[in-house]
Amino acid sequence: MTTIPPLRQRARPPTEAELRAIPWMQALTLSERDRASDALIVTEALPGDTICRIGKQATYWFGLVDGLLKMSNDDSQGPVITFTGVAPGGWFGEGTVLKREVYRYNIQALRKSRVAGLPSDTFHWLIEHSLGFNRFVMLQLNERLGQFIAAREIDRLSDPELRVARSLANLVNPVLYPSVGEVLRITQQELAYVVGLSRQRVNEALASLQAQGMIRIEYGGLRVLDLAALRSSGPR
Numbered sequence: 398m399t400t401i402p403p404l405r406q407r408a409r410p411p412t413e414a415e416l417r418a419i420p421w422m423q424a425l426t427l428s429e430r431d432r433a434s435d436a437l438i439v440t441e442a443l444p445g446d447t448i449c450r451i452g453k454q455a456t457y458w459f460g461l462v463d464g465l466l467k468m469s470n471d472d473s474q475g476p477v478i479t480f481t482g483v484a485p486g487g488w489f490g491e492g493t494v495l496k497r498e499v500y501r502y503n504i505q506a507l508r509k510s511r512v513a514g515l516p517s518d519t520f521h522w523l524i525e526h527s528l529g530f531n532r533f534v535m536l537q538l539n540e541r542l543g544q545f546i547a548a549r550e551i552d553r554l555s556d557p558e559l560r561v562a563r564s565l566a567n568l569v570n571p572v573l574y575p576s577v578g579e580v581l582r583i584t585q586q587e588l589a590y591v592v593g594l595s596r597q598r599v600n601e602a603l604a605s606l607q608a609q610g611m612i613r614i615e616y617g618g619l620r621v622l623d624l625a626a627l628r629s630s631g632p633r
Contacts, residue, residue: 408439409440411439412439415439420486420533421534424529424532433523436515436516437514440514442464443506444507445506448466450500451502455490455498455499455517456517457494457516458515459488460488460489461484461485461486462485464509465483465508465510465583466483466510467507467591482583482591484569484574484577487573487574492541507591541573558605558606560593561594561602562611564592565588565606565627566624568581568591583618606627610623611626
């Protein structure tokens with residue numbers, strides 16, 4: 398029986414293509430970029446692997462190069478809540494790293510995913526020395542606040558269609574997930590995990606959203622046709 402090594406032992410340096418795909422690298426000076434590049438690692442997460450775990454000290458700031466992740470409180474003492482999905486291009490956990498705290502949520506891979514990590518010491522060095530990096534993190538924090546306010550609202554919605562519409566809007570947020578674009582590569586089962594509904598209800602909601610011209614279901618995912626409509630979906 399083959400034993401799969403832990404995530405950290407699978408880590409490797411990023412490729413040039415992976416470095417170019419990291420959005421905040423473009424905000425750094427050449428010397429800052431060299432320092433960040435030397436510190437960055439990339440690892441391959443398998444379905445079910447946990448990248449961040451409740452109660453564990455934050456030692457890296459993470460970003461998703463490719464794949465799909467889920468943020469939840471599965472191991473907490475309260476009711477299970479899925480906060481949001483994490484789509485390609487997204488970096489997460491900056492608030493926890495800034496405060497040098499332990500995680501209050503789990504981040505789990507829903508499919509095979511490539512995850513990049515920047516050590517917390519390098520993160521804090523960039524905070525102290527890079528104006529461009531500070532601007533990026535401030536924009537992230539502001540957008541993240543809006544995302545979690547929306548997630549709180551989604552959790553209270555009883556209408557499956559509204560839950561799916563708002564969740565899709567979060568997953569294609571161009572600031573938080575710049576690598577997604579208009580096409581979100583996601584299966585109906587993966588979306589069901591993120592939204593917290595059955596696959597059947599998600600399928601019905603997607604069909605209705607497509608009929609209204611907000612999305613188009615394509616092979617391997619869906620295309621967002623009207624992001625504003627998804628964001629503003631409300632009781633009809």
